[in-house]
Amino acid sequence: MAGISPHWNEFATRDELAASLASTVAKVLRAAIGRRGEAFLAVSGGTTPGRFFAALSKEALDWSKVTVTLVDERFVPESSPRSNAALAKAKLLQNQASEARFAPLFHEAATVEKGADLADTDIRALPWPLDATILGMGGDGHTASFFPDADGLDALLDPASTRIVMPVHADSAGEPRLTLTLPALVGAGLVVVHIEGAEKRSVIEAALAAETGLPIRAVLDRAPRAAEIYWAP
Numbered sequence: 001m002a003g004i005s006p007h008w009n010e011f012a013t014r015d016e017l018a019a020s021l022a023s024t025v026a027k028v029l030r031a032a033i034g035r036r037g038e039a040f041l042a043v044s045g046g047t048t049p050g051r052f053f054a055a056l057s058k059e060a061l062d063w064s065k066v067t068v069t070l071v072d073e074r075f076v077p078e079s080s081p082r083s084n085a086a087l088a089k090a091k092l093l094q095n096q097a098s099e100a101r102f103a104p105l106f107h108e109a110a111t112v113e114k115g116a117d118l119a120d121t122d123i124r125a126l127p128w129p130l131d132a133t134i135l136g137m138g139g140d141g142h143t144a145s146f147f148p149d150a151d152g153l154d155a156l157l158d159p160a161s162t163r164i165v166m167p168v169h170a171d172s173a174g175e176p177r178l179t180l181t182l183p184a185l186v187g188a189g190l191v192v193v194h195i196e197g198a199e200k201r202s203v204i205e206a207a208l209a210a211e212t213g214l215p216i217r218a219v220l221d222r223a224p225r226a227a228e229i230y231w232a233p
């Protein structure tokens with residue numbers, strides 16, 4: 001069954017988008033701290049979130065009560081230029097946000113399967129549910145590490161999954177990955193899809209308009225509440 005249609009938030013520039021998204025996420029984190037004494041945020045890697053990370057890192061709130069984890073991670077150590085952990089630490093856990101606790105998905109292990117088991121145990125101990133999930137999307141309609149060609153994609157997108165972290169193998173992904181599962185991601189109070197550029201807009205519009213099997217559509221359909229799409233040209 002199709003979920004509630006996502007809500008569009010459009011901006012003239014990427015800087016305006018970053019400022020608005022940072023302000024919205026900061027409000028959600030402050031509210032969570034007020035309500036339950038702590039807040040829990042999952043962010044994406046890749047090239048899009050840089051401006052948003054910079055803006056969010058300057059928001060005044062009690063960052064010592066915030067845990068930040070990743071929507072997904074490449075199976076590489078933090079020393080790799082492809083590490084999402086390294087990106088989040090450098091661009092988000094700075095300024096005011098340097099006080100936040102960071103929970104990595106990557107653990108040294110012989111295989112990504114073993115690494116995912118270690119991450120699942122660690123991440124399970126965090127203050128679920130997430131208060132906010134900030135997803136990205138690739139031009140192929142993947143989000144998190146739900147690549148269209150991923151092995152076992154149905155299990156990754158299973159809304160009834162009891163796993164929190166799973167390994168991913170997909171030829172298009174470059175290297176093995178670790179991802180939070182669909183229910184872990186969409187259980188957040190706020191679910192955002194942050195995309196930029198005309199091409200990604202066309203991809204998500206096409207995915208929403210037709211019964212495509214694209215992973216982004218499955219995530220939006222299976223979210224218990226409407227997601228917020230943040231877009232700028």
Ligand SMILES: O=C(O)[C@H](O)[C@@H](O)[C@H](O)[C@H](O)COP(=O)(O)O
Pocket residue numbers: 044045046047048049071072073074084135136137138142143144145
């Ligand atoms: O590790 C990653 O790459 C991600 O978390 C991934 O899901 C990303 O959000 C999309 O691939 C979009 O990436 P860009 O922002 O680089 O286009």
